[in-house]
Amino acid sequence: MSGGVEWALHCCVALTAATEPVPAVRLAELHDVSPSYLAKQLQELSRAGLVRSVQGKSGGYLLTRPADQITVLEVVEAIDGPSAAFVCTEVRQRGPLAASPESCTAPCGIARVMYEADHAWRQALRRVTVADLLADAERAQGPQLRDTLRGWLTSTHG
Amino acid sequence: MSGGVEWALHCCVALTAATEPVPAVRLAELHDVSPSYLAKQLQELSRAGLVRSVQGKSGGYLLTRPADQITVLEVVEAIDGPSAAFVCTEVRQRGPLAASPESCTAPCGIARVMYEADHAWRQALRRVTVADLLADAERAQGPQLRDTLRGWLTSTHG
DNA sequence: GAAATCCTACTCGGATATGGAGTGTCCGAGTCTACGTGG
DNA sequence: CCACGTAGACTCGGACACTCCATATCCGAGTAGGATTTC
Numbered sequence: 001m002s003g004g005v006e007w008a009l010h011c012c013v014a015l016t017a018a019t020e021p022v023p024a025v026r027l028a029e030l031h032d033v034s035p036s037y038l039a040k041q042l043q044e045l046s047r048a049g050l051v052r053s054v055q056g057k058s059g060g061y062l063l064t065r066p067a068d069q070i071t072v073l074e075v076v077e078a079i080d081g082p083s084a085a086f087v088c089t090e091v092r093q094r095g096p097l098a099a100s101p102e103s104c105t106a107p108c109g110i111a112r113v114m115y116e117a118d119h120a121w122r123q124a125l126r127r128v129t130v131a132d133l134l135a136d137a138e139r140a141q142g143p144q145l146r147d148t149l150r151g152w153l154t155s156t157h158g
Numbered sequence: 159m160s161g162g163v164e165w166a167l168h169c170c171v172a173l174t175a176a177t178e179p180v181p182a183v184r185l186a187e188l189h190d191v192s193p194s195y196l197a198k199q200l201q202e203l204s205r206a207g208l209v210r211s212v213q214g215k216s217g218g219y220l221l222t223r224p225a226d227q228i229t230v231l232e233v234v235e236a237i238d239g240p241s242a243a244f245v246c247t248e249v250r251q252r253g254p255l256a257a258s259p260e261s262c263t264a265p266c267g268i269a270r271v272m273y274e275a276d277h278a279w280r281q282a283l284r285r286v287t288v289a290d291l292l293a294d295a296e297r298a299q300g301p302q303l304r305d306t307l308r309g310w311l312t313s314t315h316g
Numbered sequence: 317g318a319a320a321t322c323c324t325a326c327t328c329g330g331a332t333a334t335g336g337a338g339t340g341t342c343c344g345a346g347t348c349t350a351c352g353t354g355g
Numbered sequence: 356c357c358a359c360g361t362a363g364a365c366t367c368g369g370a371c372a373c374t375c376c377a378t379a380t381c382c383g384a385g386t387a388g389g390a391t392t393t394c
Binding site for chain 2: 001003005006007009010013020029030031032033072085086087088091092094095096097099100103104106108110112113114116117118119120121123124125126127128132133135136137140141148149152
Binding site for chain 1: 363364365366368369389
């Protein structure tokens with residue numbers, strides 16, 4: 001899995017506390033990561049429609065939906081792509097003992113197991129929203145976290 | 159996910175029907191894949207203890223356990239490695255609003271979601287055994303598949 | 317005929333090149349803000 | 356005092372290098388089997 005997924009999720013959580021657009025540079029500073037690379041991730045989130053980009057002097061990024069309507073799965077798929085990790089190359093139809101094409105209408109057992117596992121994985125990611133992530137962080141670091149975040153995001157930095 | 163996982167699984171299913179060691183070259187011919195690359199996958203299966211290698215003139219590979227005692231997860235982990243896809247870099251402890259180390263004894267919400275999803279994925283793969291895969295293939299291609307495989311694997315080829 | 321020996325051929329195992337995707341970076345196009353100016 | 360125009364600076368967006376891992380391959384170490392030779 002791409003490492004940028006973690007950054008993107010953290011950014012979504014931070015944007016939950018934002019009331020005005022937050023530039024990519026500020027999000028990068030908040031998390032102490034490479035600004036130029038984070039910009040790429042945010043770009044992908046923008047393409048996926050999860051965040052809205054505002055151009056101009058006081059521009060930046062903003063969530064397009066309430067945090068409880070953005071699932072972790074959506075963020076992951078925005079960065080890593082929506083395609084499944086396993087791709088069946090139809091090995092059963094190759095070689096000297098190849099199965100007849102008409103007996104291969106349904107995916108083979110191997111592919112089916114992989115697809116089911118992939119489905120279970122996605123299901124687990126779909127169950128959790130960005131709002132849940134923020135709530136968890138508040139539980140660990142104190143309920144004032146949201147306000148602290150908002151304050152830091154909106155304040156002007158040297 | 160590594161594409162070799164598919165090959166390895168097909169090989170395990172084929173080895174289910176084998177009564178004597180099957181060389182890597184024959185398995186490659188059976189599935190019409192690159193012999194030298196398949197050899198690497200079988201080597202990893204051997205390292206993981208799923209198959210036993212027999213050297214010498216009529217050597218090859220053999221399952222070390224009954225097929226109903228080999229889960230798909232074991233094969234996947236043998237090829238792709240046992241480590242989880244997601245690695246938490248502890249972003250929460252970095253930057254100007256870093257969380258205090260003592261409040262980070264438990265994994266953060268993001269990591270937890272990822273680990274749970276990973277667990278669900280592995281659980282789904284653990285439920286299915288190589289024997290199940292063979293049974294499924296027999297259901298699709300006919301019950302004589304196992305004998306056909308054994309015959310082809312043991313016969314001498316040009 | 318049987319046993320010991322040697323040779324051959326075949327097997328796996330690890331070390332070795334290559335390609336593509338992920339990683340990381342940069343600069344240009346676009347646009348909002350703010351200031352200055354004129355009425 | 357207000358409206359307008361212009362300049363400026365800041366933003367995102369896409370195009371451009373680099374690195375690392377998955378892919379693909381090869382050759383050497385080791386061994387079982389069989390043929391040969393000898394008793």
